[in-house]
Amino acid sequence: MRRVEPNTMPLYVTKKTHKRTSLAPHGKRILMPVTTVAVRAGYARNDHEFEIKYYDPKVIGNGTFGVVYIATLYETGDKIAIKKVEIDKRFKNRELQLMKRLEHPNIVRLLYHYESVDDHKNEYLNLMLEFLPKTFHQLLRSYKQVDACLPSIYVKLYMFQLLRALNYIHMHKIVHRDVKPQNLLVNHELALLKICDFGSAKELQEGDSNITYICSRYYRAPELLFNSTEYGTTIDLWSASTVMAEIYLKSPIFSADNAIDQIVQIIKVLGAPTRKDIESMNPKYAGVPISDVPGIGLAKLLKGHASSHALEVLGSLLKYNPNERAHPLEILSMQFFDDLRKPETTLPDGAPLPPIFEWYQREVELSYTVKLQASIFPTRRTPAGRSSNSESSKSDSNLSKSSW
Numbered sequence: 001m002r003r004v005e006p007n008t009m010p011l012y013v014t015k016k017t018h019k020r021t022s023l024a025p026h027g028k029r030i031l032m033p034v035t036t037v038a039v040r041a042g043y044a045r046n047d048h049e050f051e052i053k054y055y056d057p058k059v060i061g062n063g064t065f066g067v068v069y070i071a072t073l074y075e076t077g078d079k080i081a082i083k084k085v086e087i088d089k090r091f092k093n094r095e096l097q098l099m100k101r102l103e104h105p106n107i108v109r110l111l112y113h114y115e116s117v118d119d120h121k122n123e124y125l126n127l128m129l130e131f132l133p134k135t136f137h138q139l140l141r142s143y144k145q146v147d148a149c150l151p152s153i154y155v156k157l158y159m160f161q162l163l164r165a166l167n168y169i170h171m172h173k174i175v176h177r178d179v180k181p182q183n184l185l186v187n188h189e190l191a192l193l194k195i196c197d198f199g200s201a202k203e204l205q206e207g208d209s210n211i212t213y214i215c216s217r218y219y220r221a222p223e224l225l226f227n228s229t230e231y232g233t234t235i236d237l238w239s240a241s242t243v244m245a246e247i248y249l250k251s252p253i254f255s256a257d258n259a260i261d262q263i264v265q266i267i268k269v270l271g272a273p274t275r276k277d278i279e280s281m282n283p284k285y286a287g288v289p290i291s292d293v294p295g296i297g298l299a300k301l302l303k304g305h306a307s308s309h310a311l312e313v314l315g316s317l318l319k320y321n322p323n324e325r326a327h328p329l330e331i332l333s334m335q336f337f338d339d340l341r342k343p344e345t346t347l348p349d350g351a352p353l354p355p356i357f358e359w360y361q362r363e364v365e366l367s368y369t370v371k372l373q374a375s376i377f378p379t380r381r382t383p384a385g386r387s388s389n390s391e392s393s394k395s396d397s398n399l400s401k402s403s404w
């Protein structure tokens with residue numbers, strides 16, 4: 001990686017391709033073009049331009065907003081993902097601004113970014129991200145195809161990491177607004193989960209009106225379906241719990257073709273929202289009154305699929321009233337996650353669990369304020385600064401960002 005003086009690089013990507021064979025620094029002979037780009041680092045602290053070389057780009061995802069490629073870094077041989085989104089000059093790209101602020105083991109890491117321009121003078125923002133091999137959607141599908149269930153240790157590990165990441169994002173008053181299996185990336189061998197796609201995310205400001213047509217329908221919180229513009233971060237908790245229910249049911253818990261039917265599907269399970277519930281979701285709701293019908297209930301729907309502890313988690317999150325949804329840290333302290341706290345627990349192949357208890361100081365402090373630290377962390381592995389075991393949590397200097 002060669003450092004270049006600021007301002008000496010053109011604004012846009014410098015593309016040099018070598019057609020000849022070259023020996024990459026990581027020792028592999030490359031028989032294909034290598035692309036060189038002038039990038040900026042993902043984290044703002046040292047925002048100089050660098051030259052990065054990559055090769056073998058292939059499309060892996062075609063989203064609403066852009067194209068995602070997989071490529072290999074010339075220097076290290078590491079796989080990366082490049083998300084290329086057309087720049088709309090009228091708006092500042094929120095995804096880049098937010099991703100620069102977020103640094104967490106359960107959030108996909110922004111490595112570099114650069115701008116590029118095509119032959120028609122369309123301009124693009126390219127986000128170079130750490131690569132993860134699968135989406136959670138693909139993982140669930142692979143189990144479904146062989147009529148198997150995701151083993152319960154993975155359900156616990158993945159839900160723990162998802163809720164921990166949401167807690168971290170919400171600490172920054174950022175709401176993701178598109179939590180769904182397609183936006184959760186996994187390395188199933190290591191049992192790691194990371195949230196991606198901050199294209200819909202937003203930092204909430206008091207008094208701001210927010211758009212309601214956000215979040216993929218099946219995972220959309222009821223307050224959005226009731227057209228609330230003053231929702232909070234708890235919309236992500238609803239989405240997370242629908243993801244959890246989907247793990248057990250092997251298909252989305254609430255699926256409909258339109259917003260009205262989506263509400264109907266929720267009512268069929270949870271029963272109709274009370275007047276108080278509707279007021280909590282959207283005090284300005286002026287739609288048709290909803291008759292008082294009972295739902296079949298989560299316990300009946302998930303009978304034979306989910307344990308009582310799993311139902312406790314789902315029941316604490318799948319609530320109409322956004323303020324009644326449990327705090328993510330409260331959920332992490334529930335019995336459902338107790339296996340993860342036992343020293344003898346391993347992955348099915350005997351490998352150790354990923355380091356899910358290495359928390360940032362700031363996350364730990366927050367868990368103190370809600371007095372949950374004792375129940376989130378394993379016994380005798382108390383969090384940072386108080387530990388007899390240095391493994392339990394890394395200090396800010398190791399992990400956190402100066403902005404904290």
Ligand SMILES: Nc1ncnc2c1ncn2[C@@H]1O[C@H](COP(=O)(O)OP(=O)(O)OP(=O)(O)O)[C@@H](O)[C@H]1O
Binds near residue numbers: 063065129133198
């Ligand atoms: N870092 C990554 N590693 C591996 N795959 C990735 C990565 N980032 C994105 N992808 C793949 O690309 C797909 C689309 O990415 P992303 O959701 O960020 O784009 P999008 O344009 O916002 O898509 P959508 O409109 O479907 O939400 C993901 O579902 C995933 O399959």
